[in-house]
Amino acid sequence: MAYRPIDIDALQIGMHVAKIDVAWFRSPFMRHSFLIRTDEQIEKLRRAGVKHLSIDPARGLDIPGTSTSVQDEPNGTTKPLDTPSPPATEVRSLAAMTQELLTARTARAQLEASVQNTFSRIAQTGIVDPEEATHTVHAISAVAQALNTHALFMAFNQGRAGNAPLSQHALATCSFSMILAHAADYNLLAIQELATGALLHDIGLMQVPPNILQRIHDTSATLSEQNRQAYEAHARAGAILLERRNGFSPSVEQIVAEHHAYLNGSGFPAETGGAFTSDMTRIVMVTDRYDELLTGFGGASPLTPHQSLQRLYQEGQEGRYENRLISLFVKVMGIYPVYSYVSLTTGERAIVSVINSGKLHQPIVTITHDPSGQPYIVPLVIDLANQDAEAPPRGIRSVLGTIPPEFERAFH
Template sequence: MDSTKRISIDQLTVGMFIAGLDQPWYRTPFLLHKWLVTNPDDIVQLKRHGIHVVTIDTKRGLDVGAAPAPESSAAVVEEQASPAPAEPTTPQSNEPPSPAAAAAAVYRQAMEAVERVFLDIEAGQPPKIVALKPVVRDLLKQIIEQPEAMMIQFCLDKMRRFDGTLANHGMDVCVLTLILAVENKCTEDEMEALGLGALMHDIGFVRLPRNLYRKTSALTEQEQVLMRQHPQLAASVLAQVDRVPETVTRIIAEHHEFQDGTGFPKLVKAGAISPLTQLMALADAYDDLVTTRYGRPPLLPHDAIRQLFVLGAKGRYDKTLVEVAIKVLGVYPLGSLIKLNTNECAMVIGLNHEDRLRPRIRIIKGVDGERQHQPVDIDLQHQPSDQPTRSILRALDPGTEHIDLPQYLDLAVGGASV
């Protein structure tokens, strides 16, 4: 018998277990829409955000008309998915952290947690899924509240990293996947599955020779055969863990399958691949393209976006999802170095989703090619009327131009970094 029922928000009391709301999760301050109500302020917040009807689960909490329990049981409290916690405060100041500082802190804490899980896996222990769920929730909360700050933090972390690990790559793909998933309006359960799948999608490499993933030259034919086993090996690692959602296992097992049937390990086509897998695989592909991999130098972010567009047109990736990626990342993603029609050199520091070719930029070199003592920020969508109209000519390679991009991107976030 179904234990859920829909009730008016006015009937909601402490002790009831919320199983759903009448608003999408991303429009409320609550990261998940399933938790035991233990604080009257939760009800106030729900009303304040326009919630009129809630779904309760009478097996996991009180029914309408029941007397409130004096104390919630430990078992229920342990399994509840609580509303997003408040930002921690420090004794020195009551000021909330800046978006940049908050993003940096969440990124750092998440990275530390992910690295611990991967160290356990490398030591032969099964992955601790329960330790990764809070990581996904914290990242999601920050992405929803400050998406641009998280994207800048992603760029800074990537620019400063000389050698990537499986944990680094999993973290990168997780952040990108969740950003795409928010834009794609995925459900909260899909979000959690995508986040967990992204973090662990390459754990199969721990069952392969240690130097294979970090090899800096092209793979031999034999190494290619080994490398293509990692999705299935990942599934075998997950088989050691109780109650891993089938959705998560499927995302990991399928993440190298392509719509046109050219992927691996099973060469399946579009209809046999989960839509969630396709979304995560797109984030994985972008991160691979902008990272040195098996002797191939990284592409510029703009070129990586163009490559995804071409592959989408050819049928490897879902065109609709590619369009979502371009909308979120931009034609010239955050951190891109660009040449302007005025001969100035600038870096992209913000996106204009209504006009992807006119982002917000920071001018680093003037028309004479000399470095600016004081970089100037311009919104190409709303340019000063007393200056020449600027437009982007092309993307530039920071290495060729000898420009330290993190130095200038740091300014966009107030100097906070991981």
């Protein structure tokens, strides 16, 4: 195959791009071989830092007045095991996905600072201001609506330990609850109310002695009866803090008081029957536990998002949580959440790009590395639920993490 090298300034509509001089994970396009149809495509290449590229005169326009002398395609490059047509579902480029995730992480850091300020004032004054809580929830909601849901979800899935500040757990639980409530078709006002309860659900922990909290976070050993009672009192203590101000709805107070009142009766307070908890409270039960699993609460090893969803599902089967809500959470976020970096059964490595809602075990993936660990020149988009019968069958073997650091470093 013969290509012609050109500068970006020579690129015109009608030319067929064959190669560009930036790594594919920085490219604004999923493929590095495509027809230039608009000036906008050329501008995107400029913004991505492309200065030199190769065109394929056999598939598009050539440079006017040039000879037919062109470069042969070099040998020895790694090509995917197969190159079927990409799935019909729109798949964003890895450059776009990486940028979305970085943007979400930046937003998370800004929100964490805001929520920490709110919680610091509560710790200093012993007062929960309804107006400040509402303002904080509105800020979280605005960010949640502006960002890609999957990017927001994954941004809160990383970089926190079980002993992280209470405000970080509160923010994560609030964000996850908003996602789940939206999937459950809650209206905006109901989501705001739920989010307020989720943000403040553990506010009573501020009244638990630090040494007891440290023990709970750092070890799975059985607490003494006295310490256990002190810890379990946080649910009621939090509700009392809210009741003092007369500015919170009964639904918010109920979330704070009953978020540990598990459906099978194993939770606390003992006088609260889990079977009588509200749907809002049950959402917070699910998202609160999910975040505990992520961060290694109670001395357990932190789990990946995939492992956390698995464990949450198992605990739902034991009767602690609402199975309907867990199933909805998994359906929205996927068994393998978007941005997950996975190992395939072929030995290749890929990034989960799109969730297949009907086949959660088989998402659409963007394959980045071959079985030997070498990056493909052009990433390969494969729908694991609709594969080419003549290609090697692919499935997800394990989750390695999220988008690799080398992709992210390209944007710093």
